[in-house]
Amino acid sequence: MALLGTIMDVSLGDKLKIAIASGKGGTGKTTVATNLALSLENAQLLDCDVEEPDSHIFLGMRLEKVENVYIPVPKIDKKKCTFCGKCSEFCQYNAIAVVPNDILFFPELCHGCGGCTLICPEDAISEENRVIGIIERGLNNGLEFYHGLLNIGEPMATPLVKAVKAKAEGKKITIIDSPPGTSCPVIESIKDTDYCILVTEPTPFGLYDLKLAVEVVRKLKVPFGVLINQEGIGDKGVEKYCKEENIPIIMKIPHDKKIAKLYSKGIPFVKKMKDWEDKFIELYEKIKNS
Amino acid sequence: MTIISGKGGTGKTSIAAAFAGLAKNAVFADCDVDAADLHLILKPKIKETIKFSGLKVAAKDSEKCVDCGECREACRFDAIDENFEVSAIDCEGCGVCIYVCPEDALSLVDRESGYAYISETRFGPLSHAKLNVAEETSGKLVTLVRNNARILAKKNNKDLIIIDGPPGIGCPVISSITGVDLVLIVTEPTKSGIHDLKRILGVAGHFNIPSSVCINKCDINTQQSKSIQKYCQINNIPVVGLVPYDTLFTKAMIKGKTVIEFNDGLISDVIKRMWEKVEGMLV
Numbered sequence: 001m002a003l004l005g006t007i008m009d010v011s012l013g014d015k016l017k018i019a020i021a022s023g024k025g026g027t028g029k030t031t032v033a034t035n036l037a038l039s040l041e042n043a044q045l046l047d048c049d050v051e052e053p054d055s056h057i058f059l060g061m062r063l064e065k066v067e068n069v070y071i072p073v074p075k076i077d078k079k080k081c082t083f084c085g086k087c088s089e090f091c092q093y094n095a096i097a098v099v100p101n102d103i104l105f106f107p108e109l110c111h112g113c114g115g116c117t118l119i120c121p122e123d124a125i126s127e128e129n130r131v132i133g134i135i136e137r138g139l140n141n142g143l144e145f146y147h148g149l150l151n152i153g154e155p156m157a158t159p160l161v162k163a164v165k166a167k168a169e170g171k172k173i174t175i176i177d178s179p180p181g182t183s184c185p186v187i188e189s190i191k192d193t194d195y196c197i198l199v200t201e202p203t204p205f206g207l208y209d210l211k212l213a214v215e216v217v218r219k220l221k222v223p224f225g226v227l228i229n230q231e232g233i234g235d236k237g238v239e240k241y242c243k244e245e246n247i248p249i250i251m252k253i254p255h256d257k258k259i260a261k262l263y264s265k266g267i268p269f270v271k272k273m274k275d276w277e278d279k280f281i282e283l284y285e286k287i288k289n290s
Numbered sequence: 291m292t293i294i295s296g297k298g299g300t301g302k303t304s305i306a307a308a309f310a311g312l313a314k315n316a317v318f319a320d321c322d323v324d325a326a327d328l329h330l331i332l333k334p335k336i337k338e339t340i341k342f343s344g345l346k347v348a349a350k351d352s353e354k355c356v357d358c359g360e361c362r363e364a365c366r367f368d369a370i371d372e373n374f375e376v377s378a379i380d381c382e383g384c385g386v387c388i389y390v391c392p393e394d395a396l397s398l399v400d401r402e403s404g405y406a407y408i409s410e411t412r413f414g415p416l417s418h419a420k421l422n423v424a425e426e427t428s429g430k431l432v433t434l435v436r437n438n439a440r441i442l443a444k445k446n447n448k449d450l451i452i453i454d455g456p457p458g459i460g461c462p463v464i465s466s467i468t469g470v471d472l473v474l475i476v477t478e479p480t481k482s483g484i485h486d487l488k489r490i491l492g493v494a495g496h497f498n499i500p501s502s503v504c505i506n507k508c509d510i511n512t513q514q515s516k517s518i519q520k521y522c523q524i525n526n527i528p529v530v531g532l533v534p535y536d537t538l539f540t541k542a543m544i545k546g547k548t549v550i551e552f553n554d555g556l557i558s559d560v561i562k563r564m565w566e567k568v569e570g571m572l573v
Contacts, residue, residue, distance in 0.1 A: 024327070025295075025325075025457040026299010026300060030482065051457075051489075052297055052458055052459060052486040052489060052490075054297070054481075054485060092345060092346065092383050092385055111384060114386060115386045118386065118390070153493055153497070155429065155464050156460070157458075180324075180458070181325055181456065181458075182421070182424065183324050183421060183424075184428075203540055205330060208325075212325055215424075216423045216424055219379075219424050220424070234543075260510060263482075264480040264481065264510055265480075265511065
């Protein structure tokens with residue numbers, strides 16, 4: 001039994017957590033994430049682009065809400081408050097302002113650090129939860145899916161990304177669809193993954209933003225490779241850059257009208273172009289062995 | 291006015307650059323500070339560089355630290371690791387660790403988060419920035435870029451600021467649109483495009499900002515294109531432009547030109563007409 005246990009552990013350790021990212025938006029992250037997840041058996045797909053989550057559109061599954069995601073914010077008891085201003089002085093985010101005989105709280109600026117509660121000499125501040133978004137779940141043919149949906153008008157995306165990522169259970173291959181850009185929500189999506197696929201388009205905008213994304217993954221020390229989407233649409237700048245920097249190009253998806261058309265209808269192209277299923281399985285194997 | 295999209299890669303920057311070439315008396319601002327691309331077309335000559343510090347970051351004095359772990363317990367951002375070192379990437383600079391440290395071993399220090407630039411281009415002044423990778427608070431840098439643009443407009447007697455916004459609906463987007471007179475949302479006729487359009491319209495509505503819509507690549511799926519137009523009509527949102535798919539956009543980008551400079555043909559006419567409509571809405 002003990003031996004069996006060890007073997008099981010090893011095989012569990014084989015299930016990679018792969019982030020799909022890009023500096024520039026609209027390069028095909030969701031296309032890659034959904035087609036890869038659908039090609040693999042027993043995968044989990046986490047859509048961490050909580051501002052504009054689109055993966056579910058391609059999966060055609062019924063989603064159910066599983067939880068609200070909160071951040072803790074101060075609740076001020078104005079009867080106890082002496083308007084001493086210590087909390088507002090402490091707050092690095094300018095989320096509390098004290099004016100003569102009143103105290104104002106700006107919830108959308110609060111990061112939920114808990115500092116004001118700690119510092120209040122009158123014990124006038126307790127905490128309450130503020131909902132910033134929800135998590136939904138879906139299941140279809142063995143593919144388990146989660147995404148976060150940031151509330152409209154809500155600036156704080158990162159805590160929701162964190163909550164979606166916590167749904168990774170490790171027993172399955174986990175594919176993470178990241179938001180575009182290079183700042184906080186992107187870092188949260190990529191960090192502590194086993195590999196990052198950087199999706200780019202072969203254009204000057206694609207190249208410029210790819211270089212930024214490369215800086216991010218290098219800083220986070222996550223192994224990575226580049227996937228060129230819409231190959232043939234632009235120039236050779238991306239390939240030249242990857243060669244100079246010794247970055248592997250792990251896949252190329254051609255600029256193909258059929259793929260674009262399927263995308264516009266919300267159909268993952270592996271469903272209609274079956275040979276791509278094998279290509280995505282090969283891609284996973286290649287990443288695992290790298 | 292701010293050009294946004296919700297979904298990335300719909301053509302915000304190509305359209306912003308084309309508008310820059312058409313506007314007679316405007317200042318431009320690139321508020322996509324994460325992945326700014328407008329400068330690749332506008333090719334700015336930088337006149338002034340301003341250092342930007344966003345949130346602060348905790349720094350530890352190892353000589354004073356006694357590894358008691360109070361900071362690690364109090365930190366809500368998991369920014370103190372098991373060796374009681376500060377992880378700068380996770381730290382949000384709140385100062386709670388400093389407050390709880392019994393040994394006075396921690397302090398808040400400035401971090402170099404990026405740079406803001408004031409530049410001159412062939413179409414007029416440009417305010418832009420570069421956020422260092424893996425940095426927080428892009429919203430704050432967006433605000434700085436907008437303030438710089440406002441100062442530039444005043445100084446140069448310009449009556450319009452054209453802002454190229456970031457994708458998404460969160461912090462930097464909100465900072466890019468609050469208080470503007472008009473947003474132009476560039477979308478595409480795909481299922482994702484429509485889904486994201488509805489969410490970004492919700493954000494503009496939430497902040498009471500008038501919206502207009504441009505459907506880029508409108509002919510890649512005419513059915514979806516029609517359903518966007520219908521949706522906009524029902525919700526009283528003017529569709530100011532229907533731009534057909536054309537490889538000219540990429541070709542112009544490769545040459546570092548606006549699509550109008552590159553080829554003054556059919557696409558140019560469509561964009562010029564859209565610009566006239568937008569200008570009309572701004573008067």
